Structures are given as structure tokens and as C-alpha cells.
Amino acid sequence: MTLNKFAVIGLGLFGTAIARELSKKGGQVIAIDIDEEKVESIKEEVAFAVALDATDIRTIKAQKIQDMDAVVVSIGDNFEALILCTMHLIDLKVKRIIARANSPYQRRILEKAGVTEILSPEETVGMAVAERLINPSIGSFLELPDGHEIVEIKTPTEIVNRNLGEINLRDKYHLNLITIKREMEMKRNGEVVKEQHIMGVPGHSTVLYATDTIVVFGRTKDIQRFIEINQ
Numbered sequence: 001m002t003l004n005k006f007a008v009i010g011l012g013l014f015g016t017a018i019a020r021e022l023s024k025k026g027g028q029v030i031a032i033d034i035d036e037e038k039v040e041s042i043k044e045e046v047a048f049a050v051a052l053d054a055t056d057i058r059t060i061k062a063q064k065i066q067d068m069d070a071v072v073v074s075i076g077d078n079f080e081a082l083i084l085c086t087m088h089l090i091d092l093k094v095k096r097i098i099a100r101a102n103s104p105y106q107r108r109i110l111e112k113a114g115v116t117e118i119l120s121p122e123e124t125v126g127m128a129v130a131e132r133l134i135n136p137s138i139g140s141f142l143e144l145p146d147g148h149e150i151v152e153i154k155t156p157t158e159i160v161n162r163n164l165g166e167i168n169l170r171d172k173y174h175l176n177l178i179t180i181k182r183e184m185e186m187k188r189n190g191e192v193v194k195e196q197h198i199m200g201v202p203g204h205s206t207v208l209y210a211t212d213t214i215v216v217f218g219r220t221k222d223i224q225r226f227i228e229i230n231q
Contacts, residue, residue: 004028007063007071009054009085011038014100014121015074020045030063055081057088065089070096074119079106083113090114137227139213147220150178155212156230165204173226175218177202183211 004027008019011033019031019042029046033039036051043049052059065071071094075082082099089097090113098117101107110118139152159167169175181196196213208214216223
């Protein structure tokens with residue numbers, strides 16, 4: 001199987017996390033930053049790490065950046081450098097460019113430049129924190145286009161010890177259940193510990209417990225309505 005080839009340019013916390021995760025999942029990753037210390041800190045975890053100035057088109061071309069399946073530009077502290085690097089990638093006809101934006105203003109500029117995949121880590125984190133403060137029952141969530149999302153929800157009080165057939169998530173709440181994360185007791189080093197495990201695809205007779213976390217997909221307003229009615 002051919003490994004996907006990726007480059008990550010900009011090794012701050014965000015870029016480093018992406019490079020590490022891509023590498024863990026089997027990607028062939030080139031990590032790039034102008035700071036030699038940052039490059040040194042990740043070189044053992046990726047296929048190749050190099051210190052260079054990504055605003056110099058000759059330098060990045062020499063790394064065969066144009067042959068990558070995708071390039072992530074995550075330069076966070078110098079937007080001018082990010083734009084210049086991104087324009088070089090466009091000129092080199094890189095197949096897929098994913099760029100970081102730290103503000104709506106930066107996002108607009110990237111869109112005008114022709115970048116269609118834009119990441120806003122600070123905005124995403126802000127939304128996640130706000131969501132958890134407003135709805136403490138919600139764990140992680142993924143916002144999707146057109147007002148939809150996938151969320152993890154602690155089993156609401158009103159549906160504890162009821163089966164999925166009774167609750168009727170799809171018809172009553174317009175939600176689709178993806179899976180259930182169930183708390184189980186496991187032995188670890190001679191001690192009994194509690195861990196959450198995925199139950200796969202539950203059936204109509206599956207009963208929800210207070211310690212369960214349900215993973216559902218639906219419109220944001222339907223998810224909010226479901227939580228409000230059953231909390």
C-alpha cells in the first residue's frame with residue numbers, strides 16, 4: 001500500500017500535533033520550520049524534518065513539496081510568511097493545500113487567494129469551550145456544514161434505563177445514534193479500573209445507563225432540543 005505523503009510547514013503546537021498524528025496514522029510526513037530547535041524536537045517522530053525558510057520557493061521546491069498529496073501551512077506567528085508560502089504552493093500546483101487562519105480577516109484573505117481548506121484552531125477551541133460551558137452534558141463534538149454536528153452526550157436523566165426502541169431517537173428527535181460509549185470494569189495490573197468502551201452499533205433493545213455516553217448525529221437545534229427535554 002502506498003503511503004500518503006504530507007508536508008507540515010510551521011511547527012508550533014498546532015502544526016506539531018498535526019505532523020505527529022499524521023505520522024502515527026501511517027503517513028509519510030515532512031516537517032518544516034525555520035526554527036532548528038522545533039525541527040530537532042520532532043525529527044524522531046516523522047519521516048523527515050528540515051529547517052528552512054518556506055517563503056523561498058526554490059528551497060521548498062528542492063524538497064519536492066509539489067509531489068506531496070497534501071501540504072498543511074500552519075505558520076501561526078507570521079501571517080505574511082504564511083500567505084507567501086501558500087502562494088508558492090499554489091504556483092507549484094500542490095494537489096491539496098490546507099492553511100491556518102487566526103482571524104476572520106485572515107480567512108478572507110486566504111479565500112481570496114484561492115485556498116478552499118482553512119483551519120481556525122483558536123475559533124474551534126473557543127466553540128468547544130463555550131459548548132461545554134453551556135451544556136455540561138456534552139463531551140467532544142464535531143461541527144459539520146449546514147447546521148449539523150456529531151456530539152457525545154452523557155445519558156440525559158429522563159432516558160436512563162430505557163431502551164433505544166422506547167426512546168425512538170430518529171422519529172421523535174430527528175437524531176441518528178452512531179454508537180454508545182459504555183463504562184466497564186477492567187483489570188489493570190491486578191487492580192479493577194473503570195474504562196469507557198465503544199459498543200459498536202446498538203439495537204432497539206439496548207438499554208441506556210446513567211454512566212453511558214451516546215454519540216449522535218443531527219441538526220444542532222434538534223440536539224439542543226433533545227438535551228433540554230430530557231435533562
